[in-house]
Amino acid sequence: MFQTPPASLKPGASASVPSLGSTTPVTPAAQTSPSSPQLPKRPVQLGGRDIPLPGSRPGQSSALSSPSPTAKPPVKPIEVKQPTAPLPQAGNMSPQDKPTDKALGVNPALAPKPAQSSLTSATPPAAAGSQPPKPPRIPQTPTQPGVKQPIFAQIQANPKKWITIILGAILGLGLIILLLTRIFGRSGTPVQQGGGATPTPAQQKVLTYWGLWEPSSVLEEVIADYEAANPGVKIDYRVQSHKDYRERLQTAIASGNGPDIFRYHASWVPMLKADLAVLPSSVMNANEFQSTFYPIAAVQLQVDGKLVGLPIMYDGLVLYYNKDILQTAGVEPPATWAELKQLANELTVPADKAERRSSGIQRAGLAIGNTSNVDHFADILALLILQNGGDPAEPAFTEVRDALTFYTNFVAEDSVWSSALPNSTVAFARGDAAMMFAPSWRAHEILELNPSLNFATAPLPQLSEEVVTWGSYWAEGVNEKSAYKPEAWSFLKYLTSAEVMKKLYSAQSQVRAFGEPYSRTDLVADLQGDPYVGAVLKDAPHAQGWYLSSATHDNGINDNIIDYYRVAVEAVLTGEEMEKVLTTLDQGVTQVLRQYGEVK
Structure with missing residues (x-):
């Protein structure tokens, strides 16, 4: 590549030329005198062509030559051979060290500096008796502003700088590739290498799991076992607060940021049916599901006949009783409602009903009959309606009326x-109530309040020979919008295996008195003698459920229907006309069911 002649070397212009032995610039006038012979410029040979040096043209003298009144014929240049060793610098030689023309055979001024030029120089011989001229300084072509040198010339001029630049560019490119791999590589297919199937972390599928009630320590072992057996999957378990959980869950799913797996109450299916993925038959078909879990699960965990959840626990209403009080009375837990009604009256202190009303109750025989301080009144009332052959969705019928009357009479007439x-x-934990109804998880609260209380649970009393019990439990579902539905169902199938359920129960028992009752029917024998959960599992095959499940905190179908039944119970206790109570109740329940698409 040719460089544009710098302006400082154009004809008629003076230029600063670096000396051979110093960096101090001198002017051409300091180099030569008018009487000194001048050197004609020799064209540079590039690619076989003669390229004139900057500032000269063929047939003209160089801008560095002195003007002469008479043009002299050109003198044939003398070829100067490169010396084998560098000549001493002119500025550093003493007079005795300076070589003579005879010693070198050439004018010293014509000796090129090896490190600065590869061009050979020529000059006419000096006139006899004249002083040898000072060696001319060979100019270095200055860089003209705005004109870049060739890239290879720049690299040769400063190789360290360019090596640093190249290495930095390679490092930056590597970092960019690594970042892009981490961002976009997560959804990639695991790469099989050799005989192994170990994917890189960027290829892992991370499944977010929203849980309730259970701390991370409970699931730590079973999750670690699953991840070890499935290295391409990672489970991110996150414990959620029950406060506004259902709303937060559905909001997250709707926004596309919901968990892949989540816990939900079995009675929430009408509210979540658009968010719940269908259980693939390849994971578990309907026959396997029905033979593995209790019948209530197949009834509740389905949408249009398609299963939408897997239960890894079960719970339901049971009768709690104070063992010391019943032993003192010499009685066993009642098996029917008639026996329960009588025993509740006998265990209430004081014994006289009139005194109870006037002076108050010192010890209740059974916590039942109102809504203000009976923790699970809705479940108890629903149980009575179902056992009486009624339908809580149709309150205007006689079966519901009779159940309401029977329930409220424990307070209105019996004063127990x-x-x-x-x-x-x-009240039960303090010993102020001999019996109460509650699910098994209330036992943990009782043990915390009064660890020395001697109590147990019993199966629910029945109205007739047809056994009807009440179930209220949680299940695990898969987000319909999840990108990892097959992996999510595979993990849930793993959680519902008998071996893993036993591990979970053992881990739960390390952080509280006992674990969650098993949802599998083939594990009932392991817990049937347990004083707290044995009765729950004995009642489980006969359990039914509905939208009167208390303590689900759903702010939805359960809580809304419970509110209408609460108003009805209190209205009956205050003496309001039953027909009016039932009409209002029927309208309210129908409205809620219609809101969630459950009107028959």
Whole structure:
């Protein structure tokens, strides 16, 4: 590549030329005198062509030559051979060290500096008797502003700088590739290498799992076992607060940021049916599901006949009783409602009903009859309606009327319970109530309140020979919008295996008195003698459920229908006309069911 002649070397212009032995610039006038012979410029040979040096043209003298009144014929240049060793610099030689023309055979001024030029120089011989001229300084072509040198010339001029630049560019490119791999590589297919199937972390599928009630330590072992057996999958378990959980869950799913797996109450299916993925038959078909879990699960965990959840636990209403009080009375837990009604009256202190009303109750025989301080009044009332052959969705019928009357009479006529007492769980833990209804998980609260209380649970009393019990439990579902539905169902199938359920129960028992009752029917024998969960599992095959499940905190179908039944119970206790109570109740329940698409 040719460089544009710098302006400082154009004809008629003076230029600063670096000396051979110094960096101090001198002018051409300091180099030569008018009487000194001048050197004609020799064209540069590039690619076989003669390229004139900057500032000269063929047939003209160089801008560095002195003007002469008479043009002299050109003198044939003398070829100067490169010396084998560098000549001493002119500026550093003493007079005695300076070589003579005879010693070198050439004018010293014509000796090129090896490190600065590869061009050979020529000059006419000096006139006799004249002083040898000072060696001319060979100019270095200055860089003209705005004109870049060739890239290879720049690299040769400063190789360290360019090596640093190249290495930096390679490092930056590597970092960019690594970042892009981490961002976009997560959804990639695991790469099989050799005989192994170990994917890189960027290829892992991370499944977010929203849980309730259970701390991370409970699932730590079973999750670690699953991840070890499935290295391409990672489970991110996150414990959620029950406060506004259902709303937060559905909001997250709707926004596309919901968990892949989540816990939900079995009674929430009408509210979540658009968010729940269908259980593939390849994971578990309907026959396997029905033979593995209790019948209530197949009824509740389905949408249009398609299964939408897997239960890894079960719970339901049971009768709690104070063993010391019943032993003192010499009685066993009642098996029918008639026996329960009589025993509740006998265990209430004081014994006289009139005194109870006037002076208050010192010890309740059974926590039942109102809504203000009976923790699970809705479940108890739903149980009575179902056992009486009624349908909680159709309150206007006789079966519901009779159940309401029977329930409220424990307070209105028998006075075995009072709104002046603490809530049922606290009253039972203190020994202020001989019996109460609650699911198994209330036992943990009781043990915390009174670890020395001697109590147990019993199966629910029945109205007739047809056994009907009440179930209220949680299941695990898969987000319909999840990108990893097959992996999510595979993990849930793993959680519902008998071996893993036993591990979970053992881990749960390390952080509290006992674990969650098994949802598998083939594990009932392991817990049937347990004083807290044995009765739950004995009742499980006969359990039914509906949208009167308390303590689900759904702010939806359960809580809304419970509110209408609460108003109805209190209206009956205050003496309001039953027909009016039932009409209002029927309208309210129908409205809620219509809101969630459950109107028959």
